[in-house]
Amino acid sequence: xxxxxxxxxxxxxxxxxxxxxxxxxxxxxxxxxxxxxxxxxxxxxxxxxxxxxxxxxxxxxxxxxxxxxxxxxxxxxxxxxxxxxxxxxxxxxxxxxxxxxxxxxxxxxxxxxxxxxxxxxxxxxxxxxxxxxxxxxxxxxxxxxxxxxxxxxxxxxxxxxxxxxxxxxxxxxxxxxxxxxxxxxxxxxxxxxxxxxxxxxxxxxxxxxxxxxxxxxxxxxxxxxxxxxxxxxxxxxxxxxxxxxxxxxxxxxxxxxxxxxxxxxxxxxxxxxxxxxxxxxxxxxxxxxxxxxxxxxxxxxxxxxxxxxxxxxxxxxxxxxxxxxxxxxxxxxxxxxxxxxxxxxxxxxxxxxxxxxxxxxxxxxxxxxxxxxxxxxxxxxxxxxxxxxxxxxxxxxxxxxxxxxxxxxxxxxxxxxxxxxxxxxxxxxxxxxxxxxxxxxxxxxxxxxxxxxxxxxxxxxxxxxxxxxxxxxxxxxxxxxxxxxxxxxxxxxxxxxxxxxxxxxxxxxxxxxxxxxxxxxxxxxxxxxxxxxxxxxxxxxxxxxxxxxxxxxxxxxxxxxxxxxxxxxxxxxxxxxxxxxxxx
Amino acid sequence: xxxxxxxxxxxxxxxxxxxxxxxxxxxxxxxxxxxxxxxxxxxxxxxxxxxxxxxxxxxxxxxxxxxxxxxxxxxxxxxxxxxxxxxxxxxxxxxxxxxxxxxxxxxxxxxxxxxxxxxxxxxxxxxxxxxxxxxxxxxxxxxxxxxxxxxxxxxxxxxxxxxxxxxxxxxxxxxxxxxxxxxxxxxxxxxxxxxxxxxxxxxxxxxxxxxxxxxxxxxxxxxxxxxxxxxxxxxxxxxxxxxxxxxxxxxxxxxxxxxxxxxxxxxxxxxxxxxxxxxxxxxxxxxxx
Numbered sequence: 001x002x003x004x005x006x007x008x009x010x011x012x013x014x015x016x017x018x019x020x021x022x023x024x025x026x027x028x029x030x031x032x033x034x035x036x037x038x039x040x041x042x043x044x045x046x047x048x049x050x051x052x053x054x055x056x057x058x059x060x061x062x063x064x065x066x067x068x069x070x071x072x073x074x075x076x077x078x079x080x081x082x083x084x085x086x087x088x089x090x091x092x093x094x095x096x097x098x099x100x101x102x103x104x105x106x107x108x109x110x111x112x113x114x115x116x117x118x119x120x121x122x123x124x125x126x127x128x129x130x131x132x133x134x135x136x137x138x139x140x141x142x143x144x145x146x147x148x149x150x151x152x153x154x155x156x157x158x159x160x161x162x163x164x165x166x167x168x169x170x171x172x173x174x175x176x177x178x179x180x181x182x183x184x185x186x187x188x189x190x191x192x193x194x195x196x197x198x199x200x201x202x203x204x205x206x207x208x209x210x211x212x213x214x215x216x217x218x219x220x221x222x223x224x225x226x227x228x229x230x231x232x233x234x235x236x237x238x239x240x241x242x243x244x245x246x247x248x249x250x251x252x253x254x255x256x257x258x259x260x261x262x263x264x265x266x267x268x269x270x271x272x273x274x275x276x277x278x279x280x281x282x283x284x285x286x287x288x289x290x291x292x293x294x295x296x297x298x299x300x301x302x303x304x305x306x307x308x309x310x311x312x313x314x315x316x317x318x319x320x321x322x323x324x325x326x327x328x329x330x331x332x333x334x335x336x337x338x339x340x341x342x343x344x345x346x347x348x349x350x351x352x353x354x355x356x357x358x359x360x361x362x363x364x365x366x367x368x369x370x371x372x373x374x375x376x377x378x379x380x381x382x383x384x385x386x387x388x389x390x391x392x393x394x395x396x397x398x399x400x401x402x403x404x405x406x407x408x409x410x411x412x413x414x415x416x417x418x419x420x421x422x423x424x425x426x427x428x429x430x431x432x433x434x435x436x437x438x439x440x441x442x443x444x445x446x447x448x449x450x451x452x453x454x455x456x457x458x459x460x461x462x463x464x465x466x467x468x469x470x471x472x473x474x475x476x477x478x479x480x481x482x483x484x485x486x487x488x489x490x491x492x493x494x495x496x497x498x499x500x501x502x503x504x505x506x507x508x509x510x511x512x513x514x515x516x517x518x519x520x521x522x523x524x525x526x527x528x529x530x531x532x533x534x535x536x537x538x539x540x541x542x543x544x545x546x547x548x549x550x551x552x553x554x555x556x557x558x559x560x561x562x563x564x565x566x567x568x569x570x571x572x573x574x575x576x577x578x579x580x581x582x583x584x
Numbered sequence: 585x586x587x588x589x590x591x592x593x594x595x596x597x598x599x600x601x602x603x604x605x606x607x608x609x610x611x612x613x614x615x616x617x618x619x620x621x622x623x624x625x626x627x628x629x630x631x632x633x634x635x636x637x638x639x640x641x642x643x644x645x646x647x648x649x650x651x652x653x654x655x656x657x658x659x660x661x662x663x664x665x666x667x668x669x670x671x672x673x674x675x676x677x678x679x680x681x682x683x684x685x686x687x688x689x690x691x692x693x694x695x696x697x698x699x700x701x702x703x704x705x706x707x708x709x710x711x712x713x714x715x716x717x718x719x720x721x722x723x724x725x726x727x728x729x730x731x732x733x734x735x736x737x738x739x740x741x742x743x744x745x746x747x748x749x750x751x752x753x754x755x756x757x758x759x760x761x762x763x764x765x766x767x768x769x770x771x772x773x774x775x776x777x778x779x780x781x782x783x784x785x786x787x788x789x790x791x792x793x794x795x796x797x798x799x800x801x802x803x804x805x806x807x808x809x810x811x812x813x814x815x816x817x818x819x820x821x822x823x824x825x826x827x828x829x830x831x832x833x834x835x836x837x838x839x840x841x842x843x844x845x846x847x848x849x850x851x852x853x854x855x856x857x858x859x860x861x862x863x864x865x866x867x868x869x870x871x872x873x
Contacts, residue, residue: 028805028816034676034795035766036808036815038834042827043817 001078004558008076015068022061060574067570074563079556089125089141091174092116092148094155095187096132097162098532100204102188102289106157108204109186113152116184117145127174128152131187133160133472135167141178159291159508159527160472164191172196188537205537209235211259212292212533215266216281216526217468218299225271225299229281231257232264234534241283243267248277276301278511278522292533296511296524298467305454308332311343313357315441319450320355326454339458345430353426353458355450357435359400359419366399369433374413376440383420383452384409387445394438406430418449420457427457471506471527486513588682588689588728593859600694600862600872602667602758631655665758666717667695667702668783670749671731672763674708674740675810679854680790684762685731686858687788691760692727694862694872696720703753704730707745707763708738711752739810740764742771750777759783764791770838779845786848786871787838793855796831798824 003009033039092113100106117126126148128139139151168191171183175196182198185191188205195201215230233239238260245253257265276299283293305326309317320326320341329337340354349360374396378389389410396413403421410418412433419430429449435441483495488510506512506525514521589597634643634654647655669688677684692702701717704727715730742763749759759778765771765787778785800819807814817823835851842849850869852861866872 028803030805030807030814031800032809033806034679034764034792034809035831035834036806036811036813037766037768038827038830039806039815039817040813041830042823043815 001080004077004079006076008072011072011075015065018064018068063570063574067567070563070567070570074560074567077558077560079558081556089178089181090116090120091127091129091181091183093129093131093135093167093183093185095162095185095189096130096155096157098157098159098291098527098529099188099289099535100157101291102208102535105188105204110152110155112186112202114149117148129170130155131162131167132158134163135170158472161529161532162189164189167191168195171199175199203537205535207537208288208535209239210287210289210533210535211235211239211241211283213281213283213295214264214528214530214533216295216297218279218297220274223274225274227269227271227279229295230264230266231259231283232530232533233259233261236261244282244284245269246280278524288535289533291509291527294509295526296509298511298522298524300467305339305459306337307339307341308337309341313343313435315435316341316343316355316357319441319447322447323451323454349423349428351423351425354428356428356430359430359432363400363402364398365401369398370396372396376410376412376417378410379408381407381409383456384449387448389445392439392443392445394433394440397432400432429453467522468524468526469506471509471525474505481517484515488512588686588731589693594693596863597690597693598697601698602695602700603870603873628657628659630658632658665700666755667691667700668705668757668759669702670705670707670759670761671734672740672742673706673712673734673736674738676740676764676766678736678809679792680764681734681736683854683858684790685734687762687861689728689731690858690862693724696724702727705749706734707742709741709744711745711748712738740767742767743769743773746771746774747777750781754781756782758786760786760788762788762790765789765838770834772841775847779847787842789835789838789851791853793853796853798827
């Protein structure tokens with residue numbers, strides 16, 4: 001027997017102390033009696049069996065010493081190592097990656113999991129892990145089998161690529177924390193070796209024929225649309241597939257392909273038009289995994305930012321032209337432009353959004369601009385947050401008196417240098433110094449600042465994101481109103497607006513319609529993964545351990561509780577013998 | 585009326601009467617008690633042969649007519665009886681004093697109401713005090729006053745106290761001793777003196793429930809209330825059982841002696857009230873009727 005807290009034996013000094021106390025004279029309570037001669041006679045008679053009296057007294061001492069020793073032992077936490085049948089706590093990990101959507105695989109995994117739960121010994125604990133893009137614990141350890149069954153029944157594979165390395169890391173972490181548990185992976189892909197001792201791979205993969213669209217895109221080339229697609233045959237045999245390309249509901253191209261085993265074929269289709277729209281590519285007939293037999297692409301209408309430039313400033317123009325959506329004009333009527341750019345401040349403040357080099361003359365107040373140079377200092381305004389403005393030298397600007405609606409974005413020598421002004425119909429970005437006498441246009445900070453100004457203030461919408469994404473991707477948006485997402489199967493999902501971020505998941509391949517206020521966008525979600533589309537079974541692994549079998553495990557058995565209980569019984573016995581039944 | 589007797593209890597006592605065996609009370613005044621003396625009364629006792637000189641008024645002429653022999657009719661002479669109540673007032677009786685005096689008051693009243701004479705004496709290690717016999721119900725107040733002023737002192741020495749009494753008051757009567765008899769020998773030597781003086785003796789042992797069945801526990805120092813004798817004991821069930829046995833043996837000693845020597849013995853626990861003792865237990869035991 002070993003002890004977890006050997007320091008508990010320090011209390012052994014209390015044993016001789018108890019004996020010492022025991023032999024010290026007791027302070028007796030005085031009781032007046034009338035018939036002393038009777039008591040004397042009784043005491044005389046009692047002395048006849050004094051041996052038994054002494055025995056009783058000694059028994060009391062013995063009981064108390066035993067109780068004390070038991071208590072000290074309990075404090076020292078004795079234990080011994082035992083080997084026995086464990087109550088089998090099991091971690092059941094479901095491979096939820098796309099390949100598990102292959103015909104029959106996931107149902108087989110579900111049956112196997114339910115069998116594991118049903119055949120586990122009484123008192124067994126279960127944890128459910130979902131191994132999708134990133135593995136996560138779906139149900140923490142519980143003895144509630146009905147809850148585990150309910151979760152297993154609800155599980156479905158997802159159109160994502162699994163991460164075997166992350167799964168292995170999770171398994172190792174869990175088994176490290178719960179060394180008596182066993183980790184069952186119900187899947188078709190063995191994580192990379194080495195695996196922990198209690199890791200049991202239940203291989204559900206089997207040889208199945210599958211051809212997949214492994215790439216699809218539609219791009220504008222010289223005002224015409226060009227579609228590109230790759231179809232991969234993951235089988236060993238040659239397969240023949242019919243490829244169908246549709247725009248919306250209209251079939252615009254059909255082609256038959258013969259693809260050798262383990263090979264792929266690509267298509268390049270020049271479409272004699274440039275109209276935007278949603279495109280769908282399908283291969284027929286359907287095979288074991290239908291998830292990768294279709295692909296989608298959304299071609300969006302071009303978006304532009306119309307900018308009118310007033311005056312000449314090469315730095316400003318170059319920066320504006322660098323904006324991809326910007327179309328720069330020098331003439332036009334005011335209502336046609338979303339942004340006005342002034343090389344010199346106009347006489348009156350513009351009603352639309354504007355970028356101005358210099359400030360209105362009536363703002364000037366106090367000291368004029370100095371020829372000396374000093375470094376920019378960002379004010380901490382959200383618009384310049386993260387933009388590397390510091391250490392950029394520029395001429396010390398003149399002192400100005402700012403109107404109430406103006407906010408300082410950066411200063412030079414304490415004087416406002418970059419100013420944001422909110423107007424009735426838009427915002428203006430003012431530079432209170434000459435760009436030619438500053439390092440700013442020569443640094444990345446300038447185009448970044450313009451980019452952010454345009455994004456945040458000129459076209460203040462967070463409703464911008466790629467039109468073509470991969471399935472399972474979470475879309476993070478900043479919207480000021482609710483977002484409604486209609487999936488490819490017509491299912492609608494609503495995300496409330498506000499300052500928080502929206503997460504619009506795209507669980508399955510298809511075209512999603514997103515509505516935000518009056519704006520509407522289409523997003524095509526695709527799943528291209530050669531790993532998941534390849535249904536070839538994973539290498540065999542040692543699955544000799546029957547999942548439902550109990551395991552022999554080494555564990556530590558502590559006896560502190562039993563000793564404490566024993567101590568309690570001794571004290572109870574002492575109370576019964578010497579107090580409740582007449583005292584000694 | 586008194587702290588010793590309630591009026592309602594007194595009323596019930598008036599219906600009771602002391603029962604005494606025939607007493608050798610020839611020197612007593614005529615009363616309501618039958619004596620061993622033959623004399624004048626209405627109650628026929630026996631016949632005897634006529635001897636010359638006998639009072640011819642008591643010749644049974646009917647018997648003569650039947651037998652042609654002269655027989656004298658003898659009648660039981662009724663004499664008054666003296667009930668002497670001897671109460672133990674030693675320190676050991678402190679807890680039982682009120683009970684003893686209430687009992688004595690009740691018995692005294694029964695005797696006074698029955699035209700008997702009542703005397704009271706207090707015992708400790710000697711005869712402490714004695715109230716000469718009183719007669720008539722009217723003396724009940726004197727009796728109660730004397731009982732209320734009872735002393736409470738001294739060691740128990742019934743042998744000496746009863747011997748004192750027997751020597752100083754040799755006239756026989758019904759002597760009732762109320763005590764706990766807690767002394768080695770139970771005071772039997774003194775009781776023998778009473779019997780020697782031809783007293784009809786009734787012993788009433790009075791104890792508290794705690795004395796009969798102590799509920800003491802653990803390590804104690806027992807101190808005698810009278811002698812300051814002390815003993816440190818650890819009271820185990822064995823010791824307690826030994827005490828109970830000693831108590832029972834002591835009582836049995838008294839009981840057996842009384843049986844052999846034609847004395848009455850009655851044991852009463854304080855848990856039994858005085859009323860129950862007098863109205864029920866003493867009647868059943870033949871002390872009262």
